[in-house]
């Protein structure tokens with residue numbers, strides 16, 4: 249009798265506890281996914297997505313034509329800085345007391361040829377706007393980032409890349425550009441014309457002039473199927489060269505390293521298919537609230553078993569095999585899904601390292617050692633592949649490389665920034681020791697010497 253009585257009480261207490269946990273989770277879900285707080289930005293204060301780099305400029309102009317840009321450049325005394333989507337993370341879009349050209353309103357399609365698979369655009373247009381324009385013609389962007397919010401001008405100036413297999417930096421897809429130089433001169437540049445300016449301006453962070461127009465080659469929009477595979481990190485090089493690199497049916501490919509032990513990966517490929525779609529939308533909807541994604545991000549980055557949950561529950565559920573979708577759907581992610589409710593005390597940040605392909609097994613154990621020693625809050629490390637850059641002066645792919653994209657969360661105090669600087673410089677030294685390099689659109693922690701070692705053409709560029 250007594251035992252039964254205690255058993256009953258235990259069940260009641262357990263039910264209370266479970267109910268409490270459930271309500272706790274609901275409250276947390278809403279707390280971490282409430283709409284972003286508005287950052288109070290003075291009209292002349294330019295910041296980027298991390299909110300770590302507020303820069304006071306002397307004024308902001310939003311030109312909508314080439315002539316307006318020419319006039320502004322010709323008449324303005326003093327420095328000019330250029331802003332696209334402002335997603336770079338180290339103050340690359342603004343200079344202290346410079347005139348800021350905010351190009352987000354200069355965003356129209358200038359010309360399009362379905363037969364040539366080519367589009368000419370103004371630089372403030374985003375990939376998403378291009379996708380909406382070309383999707384009805386069954387075409388897609390040939391190389392872009394994973395997310396579609398970035399502008400073409402900002403992407404060309406950084407020489408971006410994505411998860412596309414068999415390609416590399418975006419310069420591969422740029423047929424020509426128009427540039428407004430510092431003296432207001434408008435010039436055309438391409439691999440055939442004004443080649444020095446072409447190879448300088450792509451990846452040139454706006455230093456050589458304003459890119460005011462770009463003609464890009466496009467690709468077919470095809471159906472793709474997701475196929476994943478788990479393996480240990482040291483097997484990846486042989487797996488990639490044996491099964492992935494030369495498989496022309498693969499459209500996107502990357503591999504995610506699970507933080508914690510940093511020795512296991514999930515390889516993810518999107519393979520051309522004729523199977524029936526499991527996702528009917530041609531592009532990702534723009535009106536989603538992303539509460540589940542934001543909650544998942546919070547769980548992974550903030551709870552003690554977040555990494556384990558991701559590996560054993562979130563990835564098998566959300567990144568499972570067999571999804572069949574349009575390439576444009578897979579290429580139209582929205583950065584909103586990553587945006588926390590506040591960036592006041594913590595912020596999410598990216599870094600990237602490019603390592604010659606034959607050095608991957610020398611790089612990864614030492615990267616792991618640096619992470620384990622400094623213990624940053626790493627959420628993901630994604631591996632991608634890129635072929636050698638065809639000639640840009642500030643190339644990050646000076647040979648065939650694997651890219652290691654590190655996504656992590658950090659505090660916003662000066663001490664937090666200093667701590668990040670320490671392990672970042674260790675990673676840069678490691679990359680440099682293997683003839684690799686680091687990516688420039690992120691926080692500027694590199695020393696001048698590291699920059700010059702990793703970008704040996706910088707002097708020629710300047």
Ligand SMILES: Cc1cc2nc3c(=O)[nH]c(=O)nc-3n(C[C@H](O)[C@H](O)[C@H](O)COP(=O)(O)OP(=O)(O)OC[C@H]3O[C@@H](n4cnc5c(N)ncnc54)[C@H](O)[C@@H]3O)c2cc1C
Pocket residue numbers: 297329330331332333334335336337340341342351371372392393394395397398399400401402403405406407408409410453454455457458459460583586598689
């Ligand atoms: C969540 C997230 C995911 C990312 N994923 C990737 C990825 O998958 N691959 C990748 O390669 N990068 C990635 N990045 C980095 C991103 O591609 C770059 O920061 C890119 O520059 C952002 O584009 P933007 O329009 O915001 O450019 P901005 O940050 O506004 O500008 C970038 C640089 O270009 C210059 N610039 C802008 N427009 C012009 C113009 N018209 N003429 C001349 N100069 C100009 C600016 O002055 C600045 O120096 C990612 C960033 C974030 C935040």
